[in-house]
Amino acid sequence: xxxxxxxxxxxxxxxxxxxxxxxxxxxxxxxxxxxxxxxxxxxxxxxxxxxxxxxxxxxxxxxxxxxxxxxxxxxxxxxxxxxxxxxxxxxxxxxxxxxxxxxxxxxxxxxxxxxxxxxxxxxxxxxxxxxxxxxxxxxxxxxxxxxxxxxxxxxxxxxxxxxxxxxxxxxxxxxxxxxxxxxxxxxxxxxxxxxxxxxxxxxxxxxxxxxxxxxxxxxxxxxxxxxxxxxxxxxxxxxxxxxxxxxxxxx
Numbered sequence: 001x002x003x004x005x006x007x008x009x010x011x012x013x014x015x016x017x018x019x020x021x022x023x024x025x026x027x028x029x030x031x032x033x034x035x036x037x038x039x040x041x042x043x044x045x046x047x048x049x050x051x052x053x054x055x056x057x058x059x060x061x062x063x064x065x066x067x068x069x070x071x072x073x074x075x076x077x078x079x080x081x082x083x084x085x086x087x088x089x090x091x092x093x094x095x096x097x098x099x100x101x102x103x104x105x106x107x108x109x110x111x112x113x114x115x116x117x118x119x120x121x122x123x124x125x126x127x128x129x130x131x132x133x134x135x136x137x138x139x140x141x142x143x144x145x146x147x148x149x150x151x152x153x154x155x156x157x158x159x160x161x162x163x164x165x166x167x168x169x170x171x172x173x174x175x176x177x178x179x180x181x182x183x184x185x186x187x188x189x190x191x192x193x194x195x196x197x198x199x200x201x202x203x204x205x206x207x208x209x210x211x212x213x214x215x216x217x218x219x220x221x222x223x224x225x226x227x228x229x230x231x232x233x234x235x236x237x238x239x240x241x242x243x244x245x246x247x248x249x250x251x
Contacts, residue, residue: 003125004067004070006125007118007121007122007125008063008066008067008118010121010125010131010134010135011066011114011117011118011121012055012058012059012062012063012114013135013138014117014121014134014135014138015058015062015110015113015114015117015118016051016054016055016058016059017051017138017142018113018117018138018141019050019054019058019109019110019113020047020048020050020051020054020055021043021047021141021142021145023046023047023050023054023106024043024044024045024046024047024048024050025043025145027046027050028042028043028046036153037153037154037155037156037157038150038153038155038156039149039150039152039153040145040146040147040148040149040150040151040153041146041150043145043146043149044142044145044146047142054110057110058110058114061094062091062110062111062114065087065090066087066114066115066118069083069086069087069090070083080119083115083119084112084115084116084119087111087112087114087115087118088108088111088112088115090111091107091108091109091110091111091112091114092104092107092108092111093107094107095107095108158207159207159233159234161201161203161209164201164209164211164232164233165181165182165183165199165201165209165211166181167232167237168201168211168230168232168237169181169199175228176213176228178197179197179199179213180197180199182199183199183200183201184198184199185197185198185199186198190217190247190249191248191249192219193217193218193219193247193248193249194217194218194219195215195216195217195247195249196215196216196217197213197214197215198212198213198214198215198216199211199212199213199214200212200214201232204231207233207234208231208232208233209231209232209233210229210230210231210232210240211229211230211232211237212227212228212229213227213228213229213230214226214227215227215247217247217248217249222248224244224245224247224248225244226242226243226244226245226246226247227241227242227243227244228241228242229241229242
């Protein structure tokens with residue numbers, strides 16, 4: 001029993017790793033003819049995300065199905081080829097049930113890969129050095145893929161102040177939608193109020209910036225302002241500060 005569990009664990013690790021890396025390549029290069037920035041990082045990152053989901057399916061569903069096929073193979077004495085075909089059939093099953101043809105295709109490929117690796121591991125389960133080489137080769141394949149594509153792809157360009165402003169003004173459905181998309185100040189009249197809108201930004205280091213949206217208004221002796229400040233980096237923007245009161249012409 002321990003040998004069977006070891007066989008399934010090794011098969012699961014190898015098939016998950018190889019399938020995830022292949023799908024990582026597909027995700028990154030699908031509909032993209034040019035090399036993207038830091039392609040090596042993106043390929044490995046995509047592979048790791050795929051591995052989380054594919055690994056869970058393979059370790060649970062795949063191993064249960066494979067154990068069942070192995071049981072009936074022992075009882076009915078059918079061939080390795082039929083065993084592989086049954087793996088593929090059950091790999092297709094989930095996608096066919098939900099009428100998701102792409103999912104069915106990926107499931108079939110993963111199942112076929114699992115079945116082929118499983119046949120190899122069964123024959124070599126007592127050759128510990130060979131199995132260790134297979135696991136090491138898989139890790140090396142990841143490192144090689146990352147190194148080659150990281151070396152030949154252009155580096156990520158610096159994240160500039162202008163890029164931070166563009167990022168901060170790119171959203172929709174926000175109170176800042178009426179602000180122009182370039183730094184500076186603008187004046188207009190809204191419901192009898194003289195309104196000045198200002199957009200400015202400051203560099204706080206390490207490719208992080210504070211982008212300020214400021215709105216001032218006055219009408220006779222009545223005046224006020226509000227300000228929203230966001231901390232912006234390449235990946236996200238977070239509300240840093242909110243001061244002032246809502247303008248009366250918003251009501």
